[in-house]
Amino acid sequence: MARRPTVPPRSTPPRQADAAQRILNAAYRLFVAHGYHGSSMRRIAAEAGIALGGVYNHFPGKRQLFTAVFLEYHPYRELIPAIEAAGGNTVEAAVRDAAERLLATMHGRPDFINLMFIEVVEMHGENLPALFAVILPRLSTAMQRLTAAGSGLRDLPPPVFMRAFVGMFFSYVITEQMLSPETLAAFPPDTLERFVDIFLHGVVEDGKQGPLPAAGIGPQR
Amino acid sequence: MARRPTVPPRSTPPRQADAAQRILNAAYRLFVAHGYHGSSMRRIAAEAGIALGGVYNHFPGKRQLFTAVFLEYHPYRELIPAIEAAGGNTVEAAVRDAAERLLATMHGRPDFINLMFIEVVEMHGENLPALFAVILPRLSTAMQRLTAAGSGLRDLPPPVFMRAFVGMFFSYVITEQMLSPETLAAFPPDTLERFVDIFLHGVVEDGKQGPLPAAGIGPQR
DNA sequence: CCTACCGATCGGTAGG
DNA sequence: CCTACCGATCGGTAGG
Numbered sequence: 001m002a003r004r005p006t007v008p009p010r011s012t013p014p015r016q017a018d019a020a021q022r023i024l025n026a027a028y029r030l031f032v033a034h035g036y037h038g039s040s041m042r043r044i045a046a047e048a049g050i051a052l053g054g055v056y057n058h059f060p061g062k063r064q065l066f067t068a069v070f071l072e073y074h075p076y077r078e079l080i081p082a083i084e085a086a087g088g089n090t091v092e093a094a095v096r097d098a099a100e101r102l103l104a105t106m107h108g109r110p111d112f113i114n115l116m117f118i119e120v121v122e123m124h125g126e127n128l129p130a131l132f133a134v135i136l137p138r139l140s141t142a143m144q145r146l147t148a149a150g151s152g153l154r155d156l157p158p159p160v161f162m163r164a165f166v167g168m169f170f171s172y173v174i175t176e177q178m179l180s181p182e183t184l185a186a187f188p189p190d191t192l193e194r195f196v197d198i199f200l201h202g203v204v205e206d207g208k209q210g211p212l213p214a215a216g217i218g219p220q221r
Numbered sequence: 222m223a224r225r226p227t228v229p230p231r232s233t234p235p236r237q238a239d240a241a242q243r244i245l246n247a248a249y250r251l252f253v254a255h256g257y258h259g260s261s262m263r264r265i266a267a268e269a270g271i272a273l274g275g276v277y278n279h280f281p282g283k284r285q286l287f288t289a290v291f292l293e294y295h296p297y298r299e300l301i302p303a304i305e306a307a308g309g310n311t312v313e314a315a316v317r318d319a320a321e322r323l324l325a326t327m328h329g330r331p332d333f334i335n336l337m338f339i340e341v342v343e344m345h346g347e348n349l350p351a352l353f354a355v356i357l358p359r360l361s362t363a364m365q366r367l368t369a370a371g372s373g374l375r376d377l378p379p380p381v382f383m384r385a386f387v388g389m390f391f392s393y394v395i396t397e398q399m400l401s402p403e404t405l406a407a408f409p410p411d412t413l414e415r416f417v418d419i420f421l422h423g424v425v426e427d428g429k430q431g432p433l434p435a436a437g438i439g440p441q442r
Numbered sequence: 443c444c445t446a447c448c449g450a451t452c453g454g455t456a457g458g
Numbered sequence: 459c460c461t462a463c464c465g466a467t468c469g470g471t472a473g474g
Contacts, residue, residue: 019459032342034258035256035343036258036259037255037256037257037258037259038257038258041452050459050460051459051460052453052454052461053456053460053462054460056455057459061453062453062454091425092425114342117339117341118342120334120335120338120398120399121253121338121342122255122256122259128401152425152426154422154423154424156415156424157409157415159407159408160415160416163393163408164389164416164419166392166396167389167392167395167396168385168388171384171385171387171388171389172384175384178341178346178349180353183357186380187378187380187384195381195385195388198423199424201375201423202375202421203374203377203385203421204313204374205373205375261468262468262469262470263469271444272443272444273445273469273470274444274446274471274472277471278443283469
């Protein structure tokens with residue numbers, strides 16, 4: 001019964017972090033390593049330092065546990081601020097800055113891709129609407145601010161611009177994760193900058209491009 | 222013992238297709254629907270119309286069965302020819318034609334993405350080197366032919382050009398699969414053409430681009 | 443190619 | 459929050 005002055009009174013002494021947090025973290029690590037069906041509740045409980053039955057005091061079932069992991073560990077919480085923090089005197093500079101910041105953020109979360117894959121394949125995308133409902137409005141606002149920094153942009157629907165930028169970035173990240181080190185050695189170290197450059201200016205030399213697909217021209221049903 | 226003239230003599234009458242083929246097909250359908258750990262050998266056997274034990278006469282184990290499915294059902298067998306069949310009078314036209322042909326091919330195989338996801342997450346990418354060893358040389362040759370159709374291309378390392386083109390295309394396909402119909406309604410019907418157009422000419426208006434990141438400028442270690 | 447079986451493990455719950 | 463248990467199912471194999 002010795003007094004421990006610096007410890008605030010608690011009804012139950014918490015071991016390390018909150019049990020729910022430890023479960024979430026263990027589940028996250030196992031899910032991204034082995035997938036949803038490849039991770040058992042028993043193993044998750046063990047890695048969280050808790051008995052199997054105890055997990056069900058915090059989460060009603062395995063599916064709900066994954067949903068919680070997906071929404072709490074999805075890196076959009078870091079990626080959106082990265083875009084919001086980007087800026088520059090021209091649209092070009094702002095786009096380049098955003099890509100750099102996104103890459104730096106993603107390099108701390110290489111397992112994010114796995115989280116998305118599990119969601120799409122094993123959960124059949126049931127959590128995607130909830131995720132995009134949070135992401136898309138914020139992303140849209142951030143992109144608008146980024147591209148409003150100057151004129152000089154071709155006339156594109158903002159959703160298309162946004163989707164193309166996000167696609168360009170993630171296609172770089174995903175291929176970087178999938179290709180072997182030997183294959184990646186064939187790429188220059190500034191490949192991301194070149195991706196951004198293609199996004200900004202294209203692969204065709206200036207003044208050489210053919211007719212733009214204006215409205216009324218081309219396949220149109 | 223009635224004579225059946227049109228049936229060639231066989232030691233064992235094959236029910237429908239070859240048993241190995243039926244197993245492969247059942248495994249493919251189940252894997253892409255529920256993932257690797259979410260598909261049992263029992264269920265695969267049942268869907269193939271065979272007893273569990275019979276599967277092991279054709280495949281030594283579950284992992285090897287997935288490997289066989291992955292390599293035999295991967296749509297690169299259709300995607301590469303689609304690129305090889307593309308052409309045009311200018312690089313622009315050839316790139317547009319390739320994208321169109323790829324999209325038409327992919328629309329017949331919407332589950333291909335799942336196959337790749339399972340490979341990356343649940344199989345830890347162990348079959349990727351074998352796959353890329355087959356794909357990359359053929360893809361490289363096809364892209365070279367495509368871009369040799371005319372000049373007018375900016376000076377880019379061919380692997381970067383190839384990776385950016387493939388990334389542009391698949392980022393379109395994957396987002397098309399992940400976004401909800403309501404979200405997709407915000408995009409114009411010619412969004413793929415616009416993706417290709419950004420790939421060709423960029424998002425920045427002509428004559429407005431800033432200094433290109435020439436060698437010697439920018440972060441370089 | 444099937445039947446019958448192996449030990450192991452699954453998600454989940456009762457009861458305390 | 460744990461112990462002990464439920465029925466179901468897992469990948470794989472023996473033996474024919």
